[in-house]
Amino acid sequence: MASLVFQQTIGSLQTAGPSCSSGCHHDSRTASVKLLSKVNKVSLGYLTTDSFSSVQKRSGVIHASKSQVSVVDTVSSPSGNIASDTPKKANEAALILIRHGESLWNEKNLFTGCVDVPLTSKGVEEAIEAGKRISNIPVDMIYTSALIRAQMTAMLAMTQHRRRKVPIIMHNESEQAKLWSEIYSEETVKQSIPVVTAWQLNERMYGELQGLNKQETALKYGKDKVHEWRRSYDIPPPNGESLEMCAERAVAYFREHIEPQLQSGKNIMIAAHGNSLRSIIMYLDALTSQEVISLELSTGIPLLYIFKEGKFMRRGSPVGPTEAGVYAYTRRLAVYRQKLDEMLH
Structure with a gap:
C-alpha cells in the first residue's frame, strides 16, 4: 500500500495577501498548483503564494502517476455507488459560508476579535444544526480560520453530512508535522476531506477592545464612538483593524487560494467569522463599502453560493435538512x- 500524506494546500500562511478594494471584480486570476511528491508517498498539492495582483496565472490541477495519488483528487472520488462528488469537468461548484456558532465570549458580551475562545453549548448546537442544513450538499475541501471556534463549527457541521467523510486538519508547520500526520490507506484518504486553516480568515483584530465588555465600553467611550469602531468601513478601533483592513487580507486569500479550487470544480465550505465573511460576501456580491457595513450574519447559519462560468450566484441559506427546495437550485x-439517496438506502 502506498504511503499517503496530507499536505497543506495553502502554501505559506506567514504572508498576508495583497489588498483588494471594494470594487474588485471577479476575474480568472488563479494560483497555480504544484504536485510535491516523494517516493511511494502521496502529497497534497501546494498553491503558490504569489500576489493575485501579479501576472495572470493559469488554473492548476493536480495529477498523479500510478504510484502517486493526489488527496485533492481522491477526496472527491468516493467509493460506493456515487461515481464522483465532483465530476472532472464540472461546470459549477458549491460554496458554503458558515459563521461560527456562539462563543464563550459572545455569551459574556465581550469583544473577541482574534482571541482564541471555544464555542458555548449553544454554539455547538448551532454548528450541528448548520451541518444538518448542508447535509446533502457536496463538500470536497474545507477552509477555516486559525481560531478554534471556526474550526469547531466546521468539524461539528461535518458530523451531520450524509456522505460521512472525515474532515482532517492539514498540518504543515514542520517536516515532522507532515511526517507524523501521514495516512497509510488509500481508501481512508478517499473518505477524508482536507481542512485548511488560514489566519487570513480570522475575525478582524479588535485591538485594545479585545476582552472588554461591550456595554461597559459604550458607557466609557460613548455609544456613537463604539458604533463607529464596530460598524464603519475604514475606521479601526484603537490599535486594531478596520473592516477595510480585514477585507484586504480575507479577500486576497479567497482570490488566490479558494477561488482556484472552485474553478477546478471543487465544492468548498468556509467556516469563519462575521467580519472576514462579510468581506468575502462583499467581493462575491460586489457590495459597496456602504452596503457591507449594514450586512449582518447570524451565527451558525450557512449561506450557499454557486460558482458557474466565472460568476458567483447567491442561493440563500438552506432552511433545513428536510427542505427539498434548496436542492432544486441547480x-x-x-x-x-439523488445519488446519496441511492447509496444510503
Missing part, C-alpha cells in the same frame, strides 16, 4: 442528493 445539486 440540477447538479439535485443529482448529487
Whole structure:
C-alpha cells in the first residue's frame, strides 16, 4: 500500500495577501498548483503564494502517476455507488459560508476579535444544526480560520453530512508535522476531506477592545464612538483593524487560494467569522463599502453560493435538512442528493 500524506494546500500562511478594494471584480486570476511528491508517498498539492495582483496565472490541477495519488483528487472520488462528488469537468461548484456558532465570549458580551475562545453549548448546537442544513450538499475541501471556534463549527457541521467523510486538519508547520500526520490507506484518504486553516480568515483584530465588555465600553467611550469602531468601513478601533483592513487580507486569500479550487470544480465550505465573511460576501456580491457595513450574519447559519462560468450566484441559506427546495437550485445539486439517496438506502 502506498504511503499517503496530507499536505497543506495553502502554501505559506506567514504572508498576508495583497489588498483588494471594494470594487474588485471577479476575474480568472488563479494560483497555480504544484504536485510535491516523494517516493511511494502521496502529497497534497501546494498553491503558490504569489500576489493575485501579479501576472495572470493559469488554473492548476493536480495529477498523479500510478504510484502517486493526489488527496485533492481522491477526496472527491468516493467509493460506493456515487461515481464522483465532483465530476472532472464540472461546470459549477458549491460554496458554503458558515459563521461560527456562539462563543464563550459572545455569551459574556465581550469583544473577541482574534482571541482564541471555544464555542458555548449553544454554539455547538448551532454548528450541528448548520451541518444538518448542508447535509446533502457536496463538500470536497474545507477552509477555516486559525481560531478554534471556526474550526469547531466546521468539524461539528461535518458530523451531520450524509456522505460521512472525515474532515482532517492539514498540518504543515514542520517536516515532522507532515511526517507524523501521514495516512497509510488509500481508501481512508478517499473518505477524508482536507481542512485548511488560514489566519487570513480570522475575525478582524479588535485591538485594545479585545476582552472588554461591550456595554461597559459604550458607557466609557460613548455609544456613537463604539458604533463607529464596530460598524464603519475604514475606521479601526484603537490599535486594531478596520473592516477595510480585514477585507484586504480575507479577500486576497479567497482570490488566490479558494477561488482556484472552485474553478477546478471543487465544492468548498468556509467556516469563519462575521467580519472576514462579510468581506468575502462583499467581493462575491460586489457590495459597496456602504452596503457591507449594514450586512449582518447570524451565527451558525450557512449561506450557499454557486460558482458557474466565472460568476458567483447567491442561493440563500438552506432552511433545513428536510427542505427539498434548496436542492432544486441547480440540477447538479439535485443529482448529487439523488445519488446519496441511492447509496444510503
